[in-house]
Amino acid sequence: MERNDGLGVVFLVGAGPGDPELITARGMCRLNSCDAVVYDSLASDRLLALAPENAERIYVGKRAGRHSMKQEEISRLLVELGRKGKRVVRLKGGDPFVFGRGGEEILALQEAGIPFEVTPGVTSAVAAPASAGIPVTHRAVSRSFHVMTGHTLKEGETLPPDFPEFAKLSGTLIFLMGLGNLHPIVEGLLKAGKTADTPAAVIESGTLPQERCVRGTLGTIEERAREAAIGSPAIIVVGETAALEMKSSFRPPLAGVRVCMTGTASFMDRLGRSLAGLGAETEEVSRLGLVSHAGEAEMQEAYGRLESYTWAVFTSANAVRLFFEGLLASGKDFRSLGGLKLAAVGRGTAEELLKCGFRADYVPERYQVEDLAAGLAELAGHEDRLLIPRSSGGSPVLNEVLAARKIPYDDICLYDVSAEWREREHLAEWLASADYLTFASGSGVKAFFDGLSDGERKALDQVRVVCIGAVTARALEKAGRRADLVADSFDVPGMTAAILKDVEKR
Ligand code: SAH
Numbered sequence: 368m369e370r371n372d373g374l375g376v377v378f379l380v381g382a383g384p385g386d387p388e389l390i391t392a393r394g395m396c397r398l399n400s401c402d403a404v405v406y407d408s409l410a411s412d413r414l415l416a417l418a419p420e421n422a423e424r425i426y427v428g429k430r431a432g433r434h435s436m437k438q439e440e441i442s443r444l445l446v447e448l449g450r451k452g453k454r455v456v457r458l459k460g461g462d463p464f465v466f467g468r469g470g471e472e473i474l475a476l477q478e479a480g481i482p483f484e485v486t487p488g489v490t491s492a493v494a495a496p497a498s499a500g501i502p503v504t505h506r507a508v509s510r511s512f513h514v515m516t517g518h519t520l521k522e523g524e525t526l527p528p529d530f531p532e533f534a535k536l537s538g539t540l541i542f543l544m545g546l547g548n549l550h551p552i553v554e555g556l557l558k559a560g561k562t563a564d565t566p567a568a569v570i571e572s573g574t575l576p577q578e579r580c581v582r583g584t585l586g587t588i589e590e591r592a593r594e595a596a597i598g599s600p601a602i603i604v605v606g607e608t609a610a611l612e613m614k615s616s617f618r619p620p621l622a623g624v625r626v627c628m629t630g631t632a633s634f635m636d637r638l639g640r641s642l643a644g645l646g647a648e649t650e651e652v653s654r655l656g657l658v659s660h661a662g663e664a665e666m667q668e669a670y671g672r673l674e675s676y677t678w679a680v681f682t683s684a685n686a687v688r689l690f691f692e693g694l695l696a697s698g699k700d701f702r703s704l705g706g707l708k709l710a711a712v713g714r715g716t717a718e719e720l721l722k723c724g725f726r727a728d729y730v731p732e733r734y735q736v737e738d739l740a741a742g743l744a745e746l747a748g749h750e751d752r753l754l755i756p757r758s759s760g761g762s763p764v765l766n767e768v769l770a771a772r773k774i775p776y777d778d779i780c781l782y783d784v785s786a787e788w789r790e791r792e793h794l795a796e797w798l799a800s801a802d803y804l805t806f807a808s809g810s811g812v813k814a815f816f817d818g819l820s821d822g823e824r825k826a827l828d829q830v831r832v833v834c835i836g837a838v839t840a841r842a843l844e845k846a847g848r849r850a851d852l853v854a855d856s857f858d859v860p861g862m863t864a865a866i867l868k869d870v871e872k873r
């Protein structure tokens with residue numbers, strides 16, 4: 368993006384109606400790469416989490432007890448941030464221009480000469496009814512829809528002069544910010560000629576998990592909304608389509624399930640996609656960072672005597688990647704591996720090898736270090752020599768089995784893992800509200816539990832812990848916690864299936 372005179376840019380972004388998945392692709396993109404987010408009450412925490420960790424987050428809305436910023440102050444803040452050269456996302460509920468006062472902010476930016484961009488959003492005016500099963504138009508039933516604010520209608524005050532014209536429209540009438548004035552709205556519509564049997568609905572928190580909808584007619588809707596104690600934010604829909612029932616009949620199997628994940632960035636990315644595809648909400652709580660020791664003496668010596676080995680054994684995709692990177696950095700190339708057989712613990716590891724142009728000679732049927740050890744014990748003998756470049760926290764099972772069979776091997780520390788926390792202060796809270804917590808390696812378990820506070824440990828009691836395999840489960844047990852679920856296959860589909868099966872059972 369062009370930057371002129373050190374000026375920043377303000378992205379006015381529609382956040383969508385509530386469900387964080389209903390932001391646009393461009394809105395998400397702008398959030399991903401901003402320096403500051405200016406948001407108000409309707410913005411989801413999950414959207415705020417899309418901004419880089421070090422981005423400034425500035426709350427300007429109304430929330431119980433706290434004074435909200437005046438519109439002029441918000442506009443001034445945006446101009447100021449823009450002048451400082453920041454990439455600012457101004458996140459607004461629904462669409463920025465639908466009763467969002469986005470226009471006022473644009474005028475201030477234009478006046479100050481700050482570059483801006485508008486990204487429309489899915490407005491609640493359409494999305495909340497849709498989520499509740501009410502289409503805003505329907506062939507032969509409603510040929511138009513009209514969105515108006517119910518805010519300016521104060522009880523006891525006469526309705527705006529053009530209200531009778533609104534009321535006479537045959538299409539669907541949609542009121543935002545109207546819940547507090549439901550009575551004068553209903554009364555005004557009846558007075559203007561709508562009949563008491565005209566269908567009506569009120570939708571609270573549309574598209575969010577706590578969504579509620581009451582249906583009725585102009586004659587009954589007030590009482591029904593009162594009985595159900597419908598609260599804000601709410602939308603009022605009046606017209607024939609308010610009687611239609613078109614609520615999504617498909618509910619993804621993991622809808623409403625929250626999963627906290629740990630692991631490497633690439634693993635969590637894959638697992639997150641797999642779970643989100645089934646409707647789960649996912650949170651990356653700690654990311655495993657890898658520290659390569661490929662350049663250190665031990666690995667360098669191993670690279671120097673590759674011809675003395677008959678097998679190279681890989682127990683993770685990371686080991687493959689770092690091993691090959693280190694090999695090239697050491698001045699050698701892949702030809703020095705020509706005489707070696709290659710073993711991989713599982714599919715992911717074998718695929719990583721394939722990416723480098725090598726087919727694994729051996730992959731156990733079940734992706735576990737035990738099975739890998741047992742298989743190698745069959746395939747290799749005293750005359751062989753195995754190179755096992757892996758993390759320092761690797762499972763001792765492999766060494767035990769090979770030693771028992773008197774198969775020579777070098778277990779060399781290729782890398783270490785350390786946990787990098789995402790917003791550590793929220794960890795206990797995230798764990799407490801989660802259904803599952805996932806671990807994808809023994810070293811990941813170790814890195815997670817190192818330095819866990821008592822409170823965080825306690826929060827673990829309420830969550831079901833999922834391990835990718837038996838070795839990870841054993842590491843967990845060592846850390847003082849039993850695994851609730853262990854995946855049948857040592858990969859993303861295996862972990863996904865374990866959670867799915869558990870949810871279906873409960
Ligand atoms: N720009 C927003 C509207 C802002 S005005 C948009 O395009 O959606 C705020 C009003 O929007 C609320 O008073 C309420 O009437 C409505 N609203 C916003 N989100 C809502 C939701 N999830 N469910 C029901 N009404 C909602």
